[in-house]
Amino acid sequence: MSQEQINILQRALKREKTARKAAEKILESKSRELYALSEELKITNTKLETSVSEKSSQLAGVFENIIDAYMVMDLRGNVLKMNDAASKLFGYNLSEEKLNVNSLIYTEDITYAFESFSELVEKGRFSNYTARVFRKNKEVRWVQINASLIYDADQKPIAAQGIIRNITELKSLEAQKEKIRNALEKSNNELHEYAHIVSHDLKSPLRSIDALVSWIKSDNEGKLDEETLQNFSMIESTLETMERLISNILEYSSAGSETNKLEDVNLNNTMEDVNRLLFVPEHISIDILKKMPTVKGDPTKFQQLFQNLMSNAVKFSNKDNGIVEVDFVEEPSFYQFSVKDNGIGIEKKFHDRIFKIFHSLNRNKESTGIGLSIVKKIVDLYEGTIWLDSEFGKGTTFFFTIKK
Known part of the structure; x- marks a missing residue:
């Protein structure tokens, strides 16, 4: 090998060593x-x-400590997992036996159950499914279920999970409540009908007595002395008071009864109706301070409400210039109404008594002590409150609220 070839080889070897070291x-x-x-x-x-x-x-802690029953199943209904609450509710132990939800469905609810499952598959969830289920021992329970699908990484549904609440006791209470409500409604209707019958039966003899008194006076015109005529007038006045009392009791019996009427009541029209019905002496003025609102309810009951308060204000006015003012203020969830007068006023010690039936603080022959009781029953019916502010000898303001 020539020297030049050796040199070339050495240079190549050197380059290889350099490259190897770099690598x-x-x-x-x-x-x-x-x-x-x-x-x-x-x-x-x-x-x-x-x-x-x-x-x-x-998660395991949450799973086991959920108060409600929790269950996971595959899309064929085979239960894969459930917590202790579910085991207790249904009476099954998955470590010892298999369970398919089809065996839990109450016979009469099968159609509803499959419709709900279709909704679960289509929408991915359902809420407030309420139905009956069988326990392992065939006892029946009412349950409410909220369920949703479980998806894999490709968003393909692979299972379903649900929270099951036992509402058996609640359903039982609702059934008892409905039974009591129906019995109470029937009883109230019977009492109301009885009140009408009693009212008619009581008024008939009163009218007969009134007619007899009128005939005696007519047959003996010019023959009766002044004292006898005065006694007859007292009888007529007493008969009138008794008839008014019977009418007021009948009105009181129906004042707090529920009504199916729930319509818009324009209280401006109510005020016009009340003003037409009331006898207002010339020295007394009734002022509606602003345009009244429209409320929901029974027009007759609202007329009763305002008529009793306003007639009381007129009845017990003792000033040369009597004033009755009707006003209201609007709050977010209710209206607060007021009926104010400058009449005789009510002592504070009587404020708690005046809403009780037959508690009249004035011996006025026209007062039966029922009017404010009727007012209270109507306000209670519409879930409002009523109170008063009064100063004896200066006047009274009645306040009451009505929900919007």
């Missing part, structure tokens, strides 16, 4: 990077495993 340095550098990355991944994996373990533990 070793790059490999060493990449190895260090790979090692560092490996260590970092190891630490991250450890943290992730710890986190997953913690979350799994937390």
Whole structure:
């Protein structure tokens, strides 16, 4: 081999050594990077495993401690998992036996159950499914279920989960409540009908007595002395008072009864009707301070309400210039009405008594002590409150609220 060939070979060998050293340095550098990355991944994996373990533990705790029953099933209805509350509710132990939800469905609710399952598959969830179910021992329970689908990574449904609440006791209470309500409604209707019958039967003899008195006076015109005529007038006045009392009792018996009427009541029209019905002496003025609102309810009851308050204000006015003012203020959820007068007033010690039936504080022959009781019953019917502000000798303001 010539010297030149040797030189070429040596130069090639040198270049190869240089390239190998450069490659070793790059490999060493990449190895260090790979090692560092490996260590970092190891630490991250450890943290992730710890986190997953913690979350799994937390989820297991939540799963077992949900008060309501919780169940997971596949899309064929096979129960895969359920918590202790579900085992207790249905009477099954998954570690000892298999369970399919079809065996839980109450016979008469099968159609409803399959319609709800179709909704679950189509929409991914359903809410407030309420139906009967069988326990393992064939006892029947009422339940309310909220369910949703479980999806895999490709968003394909693979299972369903549901929270099941036992509402058997609630259903029983609702049934008892409905039974009591129906019995009470029947009783109230019977009492109301009885009140009308009694009212008619009581008024008939009163009218007969009144007619007899009138005939005696007519047949003996010019023959009766002044004292006898005065006695007859007292009888007529007493008969009139008794008839008014019977009418007021009948009105009181029906004032607090529920009504199916729930319509818009324009209280401006109500005020016009009340003003036409009331006898207002010339020295008394009734002022409606602003345009009244429209409320929901029975027009007759609202007329009764305002008529009793306003007639009381007129009846017990003792001033040369009597004033009755009707006003209201609007609040977010209710109206607050007021009927104010400058009449005789009511002492504070009587404020709690005046709404009780037959508690009249004035011996006025026209007062039966029922008017304010009727007012209170109507306000209670519409879930409002009533109270008064009064100063004896100066006047009274009645306040009451009506929900919007």
